[in-house]
Amino acid sequence: MIQRKHLIFLGIMAAVLFGLLYWMLQPSSSSITSIAKVEIDDDATENVEFQLIRLDRDLSTLASGDFNQKYADLKKKHGEWVDLYLFQILGLDPKMSADQLAIYVQGIFKEKNIAELDRLVSQKYANSDSLKKSILPLVGYWKKYFPKMPIKRIVTLNSIFGLQNGLIKGGVLDDSTLFISLECFLGESFDYNKLGEKIYAYQRFATRPEYLVPTLADAALGNVMGYGLEGAPLIDQMVYWGKWNFVKKRLLPEFNDSLIIELPGSKLEWCLKSEGSIWGFLTSKNVLFSNEIRVVSRYINDAPFTPGMPKESPGKIGRWIGWRLVEQYMNQNSDVTVDELLKNQNFQQIVKQSGYKPKTK
Numbered sequence: 001m002i003q004r005k006h007l008i009f010l011g012i013m014a015a016v017l018f019g020l021l022y023w024m025l026q027p028s029s030s031s032i033t034s035i036a037k038v039e040i041d042d043d044a045t046e047n048v049e050f051q052l053i054r055l056d057r058d059l060s061t062l063a064s065g066d067f068n069q070k071y072a073d074l075k076k077k078h079g080e081w082v083d084l085y086l087f088q089i090l091g092l093d094p095k096m097s098a099d100q101l102a103i104y105v106q107g108i109f110k111e112k113n114i115a116e117l118d119r120l121v122s123q124k125y126a127n128s129d130s131l132k133k134s135i136l137p138l139v140g141y142w143k144k145y146f147p148k149m150p151i152k153r154i155v156t157l158n159s160i161f162g163l164q165n166g167l168i169k170g171g172v173l174d175d176s177t178l179f180i181s182l183e184c185f186l187g188e189s190f191d192y193n194k195l196g197e198k199i200y201a202y203q204r205f206a207t208r209p210e211y212l213v214p215t216l217a218d219a220a221l222g223n224v225m226g227y228g229l230e231g232a233p234l235i236d237q238m239v240y241w242g243k244w245n246f247v248k249k250r251l252l253p254e255f256n257d258s259l260i261i262e263l264p265g266s267k268l269e270w271c272l273k274s275e276g277s278i279w280g281f282l283t284s285k286n287v288l289f290s291n292e293i294r295v296v297s298r299y300i301n302d303a304p305f306t307p308g309m310p311k312e313s314p315g316k317i318g319r320w321i322g323w324r325l326v327e328q329y330m331n332q333n334s335d336v337t338v339d340e341l342l343k344n345q346n347f348q349q350i351v352k353q354s355g356y357k358p359k360t361k
Contacts, residue, residue, distance in 0.1 A: 036246075036327050038253035050151055052132040053078075054089050055180055056125075056158040063109035067102035081155065081173060089159050089168055106360035113195050114160055118192065121158045121182045122168045124209070131156070138213055141251045142220055145338050151220060152176040158183050159271075161197040172220040184251050185212045202304040202315075214259050225342065234296050234318060235288040236347040240298065242322030246330065247338055261323065263304075267314035276360035278321060281309065296343055329354035349360060 009206040022200045034186065055078060062070055074082045087094045092104065104148050108114060125131055132154075134307050159168050159181040187208055192199045221244055229240050249260050258265045271278065282288055285308075297317075298307055303315030314320070329337060336344075344350060 015165065031032045034257045035323055036249055038249055040253055041141070041144065044144045045137045048136055048140040050132075050136070050139045051153045052128055052135070054128055054154045054261060055081060055085070055179075056121060056156045060109065060122070060158070063106055063115075063118075067106060068098055071098075071101075084173065085157060085159070089157065108160070117160065117183055117195065118158055120186055125156070126187055128329065135213055135216060137254070138217055138220075138251055141253070142217075145247070146224065147248060149224070150176060151178060153178070154216065155179040157181050161192075170215045172219055172223045175223065178216055179221070180212060180216055182212075184215075185209045200304070203302070205264055210259060211262065214252060214255060214262070215355050216247070217248050220251075221248060231291055232296075232322055232347075233289045233291045235351060236299050237296055238288075238322030239326060239347040239350050240322070241316075241319035242324070242326035243341060245319065245323040246326045247342070250338060260331060261316075261320060263314045263316070263320070267312070268320075270310075270312040271314065271317065271320050275321075275324065276358045278309070278313075278317060279356075280357050280360060282318075282321070324358070325351065325354050326357040328356050 002128050043232070060080070062074070071082070082093070086092050086101075086105065091110075092101070106334055109118065129278050135154055139154075143150050153173075154174060155173060155177060157179055161168070161183065163180075167182055169184045170178065173179050182261065185207060188204045190207065192204075225240075225244060229237050232240070249255075252260065256265070257263075257268055259270075270304065282299070287299070290296070299303075299318035300316055306313045306315060307319045309317070326341070330341065332355055333353060
C-alpha cells in the first residue's frame, strides 16, 4: 500500500516534470531587443547644477588625531549628516560617551580590512569631477520629470556596508539630498565576503561601478514611490515595479536594461525569448492574485533563478513582466504622463488597458 508521504513525493515529482516539459515545448525566438528605446533629450542635461559632497573623505579624518575636535569640526561643516552616518548608517549607540565614541570609531577605521576598504574607495573614486559628470544626466532628467523636487546635493559615503545595520547602497538624507555608499561599487574582483558582507555569486555583477548611478536613481524614486506594496497581490506588485522601471528608464535613457532592472544581460535575453511562456506559466499557476508572502517573494524578490522555471531564468521575474506590461500600457495610452502614471493606483485598470497578452513565439 502506498503511504501518504510517497503520494506527496510523487505529486511533487510530477509537478516538476510537468514544469520542465512545459518549458521544453515552448519555441523560442532569436530576435533580441531591449524593452524600450527611449529618446535622448539633450536639453534635459543642459544648465544642470548640483553639489557633490565627499563626506567619505571628511569622515575618514576621524581615524586618527584629536577625535573630539575633528568630530566637532565635521558637525559644524556637515550638520546632522555626521550623526546620521555614525548612529543610523553604522548603527552605533548614540548613548555612548564622547570618549567611548572616540575609541570605538577610531578602532573601526584602524581595523585592517576596513582601512584597506577605505584606501580602495579613495583610490577607485579619486576623481570627483569624473564622478560628478557621470551623475549629472540623472540630475537633469530628474528635474525634467520632477521639477518640484530637484536633486540639489549628492553625498558620498563609505558606509562600511552599514556595519551593524546591513548593506546600505544608497538612500535619501532629505527631499533634495541623496547619498551613495561608494564601497558597494568596487567591482566583482573585490572580496566582499572577507568583511563579513555576504554577497552571493549571482549578485556580484551589480557591484560594478556602472551600477552606482542607477542605484542613485532607485534612491530618488523611493522618495517618490515608497518601497513596495506590502500585502498587495502579485499582479499589483508587478505593475508597481513595472512603473518603477518604466520611470527609471526615462531617467537613464542611455543605460541598458541590465543596468535599469539590475539583471545580467544573459538573463534578460532569456526573458525576451520566453516572454509568452513566462506569462503563460504565471497565469496557469493562478498566482497573479495571490497575496501570500511566499508566493509574492518567489516572483518579485531577487534570486539566482525563478523556482519552477529553467535555471536560465532570473529572479524577480515579476518585476520584468510588470515592466513589459507598463511599457505596453503607456504605448496604448500615449496621452498619459509620467506623473499621471505614478498617481494611478488602480493597478487592475492598468493591466486591463495595457492589453498585455504576449504570445508564445
